[in-house]
Amino acid sequence: MTLGLGLGSDSGDGGEELPGGGSGDLPEGWSRATLGELGEWFGGGTPSKKRPEFWTDGTIPWLSPKDMGPDVLVATQDLIHESALDDSPVKLVPAGSVALVVRSGILERKVPVTYVPFDVTLNQDMKAVVPHRGIDGRWLAWAIRAREHYVLENCRKRGTTVASLEVPWLMDTEVLVPPAAEQRRIVGQIEEQVAHIEAGEAAAHAALSSATSLAEQITARGSRGCLEEVELAPAPLEKADIDDGTIPDLPADWSWARLGEVASVVGGVTKDSKRQGEPDYVEVPYLRVANVQRGQLVLDNVTTIRVPPEKALSLRLQPGDILLNEGGDRDKLGRGWVWEGQVENCIHQNHVFRARVIGQKIHPKLLAWHANGFGKAWCDRNGTQSVNLASISLRKIKLLPVPIPPQEIQEQLVKTIELHLEGVATARVTAETALAQARDLRAALLHAAFTGALVPQDPADEPASALLDRIRAARVTAKATPRKRTPRKPRPAPPGQGELPE
Structure with missing residues (x-):
């Protein structure tokens, strides 16, 4: 069809x-029903990392947001031992459930939902619903996906650091059954x-x-x-205290130079939050790492900064300037593109270098393309890595080898x-x-x-109203019937000791 x-x-x-x-x-x-009516809802939790027995010889999948793909499970890499079910906040969710993410940055744009055909446990950022008899779990997963836009607009918490869903509001979301x-x-x-x-x-x-x-x-x-077949030969490049790797051969009449020999390279401004209110400072737009992509500049969100007038003047970008990233994720080092004067009086932050070609020694686009290609691996070799940030120094970036074609x-x-x-x-x-x-x-x-x-x-199909009446009646009966508590198993005693009291 x-x-x-x-x-x-x-x-x-x-x-x-x-x-x-x-x-x-x-x-x-x-008929109509809410998601809360269509199944039993389960929360998640994390077995204690201080109890290694929970994470050794595990057989039960423990699902977290990283395991979720667009429509299916990507992986269930984490397995926990069944002993974690007796002495941790983790609950076993029966096969046939529908799992979804309720706390993750991905909820800014998507609600990951998947049908889980096996018994599973969940971490604290997940929820699962086990459909009542007569509700197909695969159908329920698709039903939630079909209401994704509504859920993101109406069930998402506002003002939280990490995007999350209000589970009661989610359970009150209505679907057609x-x-x-x-x-x-x-x-x-x-x-x-x-x-x-x-x-x-x-x-x-x-x-x-x-x-x-x-x-x-x-x-x-x-x-x-090298776009066409040409004869190549080694071209000299003066050694420097840097790891250049293998220097490619060049066509005749080409030569190698260092970036600092063909361009004036400077760092950008560091934001001083304490001095943003200075009366003699001027407010100017400035480019951040997010604006400087590989082979393009993304200028739909250019922020402003207040700086001394002389700083605004010295760092003002001119058409033909090449912008290269100094810091960020490691794969962002050295990436960039050519400024064409799109924003008046614009400067750049300290995590972005500006390279201004001296005397038309090389076309800015050739330099930018080279930095995005050869320069990517070169910066990766010569950059430094802290806990959360990679960077390359101004001294080092000036040593980037640059191929110079005839003018x-x-x-x-x-x-x-x-x-x-x-x-x-x-x-x-x-x-x-x-x-x-x-x-x-x-x-x-x-x-x-x-x-x-x-x-x-x-x-000839039994109407959904009859199915929902049975589900609702069963829920009323279940609420009226006290649930028997399963006695907890005693925790195994440490070696050399007797059993611990419950």
């Missing part, structure tokens, strides 16, 4: 409001269609990866004059590289368009599935 669904603006996010203002507007046999038999038909059709969508997404991601790799090869080889060929070389990159950019746009279409198709698929438009209703 192939979907033929409209992709209107209201078809993709699970809906702020569920369709059907009253029961008469619902698909035949469907089809008959049990239709739930299974819906799941079968969703999974069939999603398999086709995922195949297309995989091909698009592969195309994006290939385009990225090809662009890197074009700029790296082009900045060394008369530089402009044409840049045009040739850019022409090759245009073809790659077209391929990237095609792949990105395919991914956007796949996202729209997923959204349309879920909208159809959970509004009764994906599979036909069968009048």
Whole structure:
């Protein structure tokens, strides 16, 4: 079956409001219920790290947010020993549950949800719901995904350091419930269609990866004059107290130089929070590491800083300046691009170097492309690493080897590289368009599935209202029946001692 669904603006996010203002507007046999009504909810916890026996010879999966993929479990690497169930906050969640993340930075943009077909335990940032009889666990997982936009908008806590969900609000989230038999038909059709969508997404991601790799090869080889077959030979480079690695051969008439020989390189401004109120300071925009990407500048969020007027003047960026990252994650060292004067009076922070070419010795784009290619591995070898931050010093970055082509060929070389990159950019746009279409198709698929438009209703199916009546009646009975407590097992005594009292 192939979907033929409209992709209107209201078809993709699970809906702020569920369709059907009253029961008469619902698909035949469907009813409304909250997520809290559809199953038993379990919390998570972490067995004590001070009890090594909990983490030795484990057989029970212990699930945490890192194990969650978009629709399925990525991995369950952590196993705990069954003894942890007797003397820790961890509870065993039966097979067939639906697990979801309730505390993680990923909740800024997504709610990871997965069906878990085996017994599992959870860490404290997870919740799970075990569906009541008649509620298909796989259907419930898809139902929660279909309401992801609503959950993020209405169930997320505000003002917390790490994004999290208000579980009571989550449990109060309403979904439309089809008959049990239709739930299974819906799941079968969703999974069939999603398999086709995922195949297309995989091909698009592969195309994006290939385009990225090809662009890197074009700029790296082009900045060394190797886009075409040319005769190469070793070019001299004066030794320095730095790990240059293998210095590539260059075409005839090319030469090697150090960055400090062809460009004036300076560090940026350090923010002094205590002096931001100084009356003689001026406020100017400034670039941070997040603005300086590999091969591009991202300027949709440029912040401002107050600095002395003379500092604002000395650090003011000029068109043609090359910006290179000094610090951040290790793979960010040395990455950057060319400033084109996009923001007036802009300066840069101390974690971003500015390289200003001296006397037109090299085209700024050739220098930036080289820094993003050869310079990436060079900075990785010569950078330093603290606990949370990698960096490369101003003294070292000035020693970056730079290939210098003859002046008369530089402009044409840049045009040739850019022409090759245009073809790659077209391929990237095609792949990105395919991914956007796949996202729209997923959204349309879920909208159809959970509004009764994906599979036909069968009048012979028991209506969901009867199923929900049984579930609600069973919950009332369970609340009225005292639960018997299972006696805790005594903790094993340490070697050489008797049993510990309970």
